[in-house]
Amino acid sequence: MTRRERVLAHLAGQPVDRLPLMPITMMFAGSLIGARYRDYCTDYRVLVEGQIRTAEAFGFDYVNTMSDPAREAADCGAAVEYFDHQPVALVEGQSLLADKARLLSLKVPDPRGGGRMHNALKALELYQQRVGKEMIIEGWVEGPIAEAADLRGINTLMMDFYDDPAFVRDLFAFVIEMELRFAREQIKAGADIIGVGDAAASLVGPGIYNEFVWPYEKQLVDGIHALGGRVRLHICGNTRQILEGMSRLGCDIIDLDSLAPLTEARQKMGPDPVLLGNLNPVTILRNGNPDDVTRAIAECHRQAGPRFIVGAGCEVPRDTPHENLRALCAYAHSHRP
Amino acid sequence: MPDLKQLYDAVVSGDAKTAQLITKEALAAGIDPLKLVNEHMVPAMDEVGRRFEANEYFVPELLISARAMKGALELIRPLLIARGDKPVGRVAIGTVKGDLHDIGKNLVASLLEGGGFEVLDLGVNVSPEKFIEAVNAKQADIVAMSALLTTTMPAMKTTIDALTQAGVRGKVKVLIGGAPITQKYADEIGADGYSENAVGAVALAKKAVGVA
Ligand code: B12
Numbered sequence: 001m002t003r004r005e006r007v008l009a010h011l012a013g014q015p016v017d018r019l020p021l022m023p024i025t026m027m028f029a030g031s032l033i034g035a036r037y038r039d040y041c042t043d044y045r046v047l048v049e050g051q052i053r054t055a056e057a058f059g060f061d062y063v064n065t066m067s068d069p070a071r072e073a074a075d076c077g078a079a080v081e082y083f084d085h086q087p088v089a090l091v092e093g094q095s096l097l098a099d100k101a102r103l104l105s106l107k108v109p110d111p112r113g114g115g116r117m118h119n120a121l122k123a124l125e126l127y128q129q130r131v132g133k134e135m136i137i138e139g140w141v142e143g144p145i146a147e148a149a150d151l152r153g154i155n156t157l158m159m160d161f162y163d164d165p166a167f168v169r170d171l172f173a174f175v176i177e178m179e180l181r182f183a184r185e186q187i188k189a190g191a192d193i194i195g196v197g198d199a200a201a202s203l204v205g206p207g208i209y210n211e212f213v214w215p216y217e218k219q220l221v222d223g224i225h226a227l228g229g230r231v232r233l234h235i236c237g238n239t240r241q242i243l244e245g246m247s248r249l250g251c252d253i254i255d256l257d258s259l260a261p262l263t264e265a266r267q268k269m270g271p272d273p274v275l276l277g278n279l280n281p282v283t284i285l286r287n288g289n290p291d292d293v294t295r296a297i298a299e300c301h302r303q304a305g306p307r308f309i310v311g312a313g314c315e316v317p318r319d320t321p322h323e324n325l326r327a328l329c330a331y332a333h334s335h336r337p
Numbered sequence: 338m339p340d341l342k343q344l345y346d347a348v349v350s351g352d353a354k355t356a357q358l359i360t361k362e363a364l365a366a367g368i369d370p371l372k373l374v375n376e377h378m379v380p381a382m383d384e385v386g387r388r389f390e391a392n393e394y395f396v397p398e399l400l401i402s403a404r405a406m407k408g409a410l411e412l413i414r415p416l417l418i419a420r421g422d423k424p425v426g427r428v429a430i431g432t433v434k435g436d437l438h439d440i441g442k443n444l445v446a447s448l449l450e451g452g453g454f455e456v457l458d459l460g461v462n463v464s465p466e467k468f469i470e471a472v473n474a475k476q477a478d479i480v481a482m483s484a485l486l487t488t489t490m491p492a493m494k495t496t497i498d499a500l501t502q503a504g505v506r507g508k509v510k511v512l513i514g515g516a517p518i519t520q521k522y523a524d525e526i527g528a529d530g531y532s533e534n535a536v537g538a539v540a541l542a543k544k545a546v547g548v549a
Contacts, residue, residue, distance in 0.1 A: 086435065204395050205392075205394070205395035318488070
């Protein structure tokens with residue numbers, strides 16, 4: 001079976017020859033081809049080359065388009081800063097919605113309007129030509145709280161939940177409209193799966209998550225499904241307190257960070273959802289040795305059970321020793337679900 | 338005479354309006370401003386820290402409580418200055434070079450203000466040169482550094498080395514923190530103190546300037 005068939009069959013609950021392998025690489029992939037990270041973020045050809053070469057070198061089942069959280073915000077007109085060797089970053093001191101009233105006049109940018117979103121679409125089209133028959137192609141959108149934080153400033157948004165709940169809902173609604181437009185174009189351009197990154201969700205408790213964040217995450221997940229896409233949800237950080245809500249979103253893959261125990265996730269989510277993760281990317285993958293990695297990923301597999309995809313808890317760090325990543329991959333290559 | 342328990346409650350629940358209102362009333366009633374801080378606001382922030390550790394509070398709650406405390410402090414600080422009270426110390430705080438995470442750093446800065454320190458917030462992505470400048474030009478007694486990335490932790494050592502090179506290491510205490518930092522790491526790079534949370538950071542800073 002091809003890598004693409006393997007992942008799709010596994011998601012559909014059909015038998016597969018081995019565990020699927022889908023770790024997140026960004027800066028690692030840029031470094032592997034000797035590219036400046038600035039170029040990886042801004043030139044789709046560099047991103048595609050980095051992803052395909054990394055996937056080939058380590059035997060991944062997929063490629064992705066994620067590079068930094070600032071694609072959509074940049075196209076909205078937010079101030080962003082580019083660094084040679086770091087991800088593109090929002091300038092929080094000059095956030096686009098420092099003045100809340102600006103939301104009223106903010107227009108959803110055209111994903112094909114020649115900006116950073118367009119660049120991601122070109123990456124997908126190039127993937128489609130180069131590896132579309134063979135590998136899973138994964139696009140990427142920011143989730144409601146992550147993108148709202150990018151537009152408003154994360155420190156301020158955290159207080160908006162208490163100060164101005166109506167504004168937060170309007171902002172989340174804007175974000176969902178934008179992300180669904182972006183997702184639609186990504187699926188048209190060839191994405192099989194849409195990754196949804198909602199990092200800031202790990203900062204709020206279950207009260208705010210269930211009341212504000214969940215309903216919009218749900219709209220996004222349902223919207224992507226309606227467009228014919230599959231969803232991989234990734235929330236960086238400690239999500240223990242919101243696992244129950246996450247399980248009710250109906251995502252195809254729930255990608256957990258190392259701070260959220262897989263045993264607990266499995267207990268709360270039941271036997272069906274496919275879990276991905278959640279090896280500690282720093283202490284084990286980067287700082288450990290190949291034996292540590294093998295032991296840790298075997299334990300993840302044991303905790304998650306057969307509905308499992310191999311990956312790390314978050315991005316594979318740039319300076320991860322290749323033999324460690326190879327050990328992670330070898331586990332997937334040699335084990336059935 | 339206002340009920341000062343309400344000040345405590347307002348800070349714990351992040352109600353900035355009430356915190357300011359009670360503070361105003363208390364000051365008008367002639368209550369010692371320092372007593373408001375030490376006996377009501379600081380214990381309130383300790384309780385906030387406790388709730389955070391216990392997973393009852395999360396980042397939004399921490400931030401609104403810190404804001405309520407700061408709002409009340411703004412009313413109190415001019416009075417302390419007018420009567421000649423000196424800040425317990427001056428802290429230059431920032432997130433180290435290459436690192437843009439600032440939520441934790443902001444909380445530490447707020448609580449240090451609550452603890453009576455004058456705080457120079459240098460922001461994020463702060464180079465060693467900027468820390469040195471704050472020590473030289475602004476006479477900071479304490480340099481406080483935050484890092485959230487394993488890849489930016491070494492910038493703490495670089496900054497300490499640069500302070501030594503600049504001949505000012507002896508003049509300041511260096512405190513460090515952030516999720517990946519450990520006491521062991523602090524010892525290795527020759528920092529004077531580490532704390533895993535913002536409440537602990539204040540105790541540490543007080544100890545560093547000899548007021549605790
Ligand atoms: C929010 C967040 C972001 C936001 C930051 C927004 C902002 N303005 O701060 C954004 C989206 C920008 C971001 C970007 C990135 N992030 Co980030 N982020 C987080 C997240 C989810 C929360 C951090 C946080 O605010 N915690 C809450 C605060 C209150 O806690 P705290 O900072 O630890 O502070 C407390 C204590 O540590 C202490 N303290 C803090 N400072 C100090 C200082 C002193 C002197 C003392 C005494 C105490 C002290 O007191 C505080 C209060 O109790 C964490 C995951 C997590 N949940 O930890 C990842 C995380 C820190 N990020 C990570 C990564 C990898 C990144 C990126 C590289 C990702 C990418 N490829 O885009 C970029 C890097 C950008 C850069 N150059 O800095 C990793 C770091 C891994 C590692 N160990 O190296 C984490 C752990 C996620 C993960 N599992 O991979 N991130």
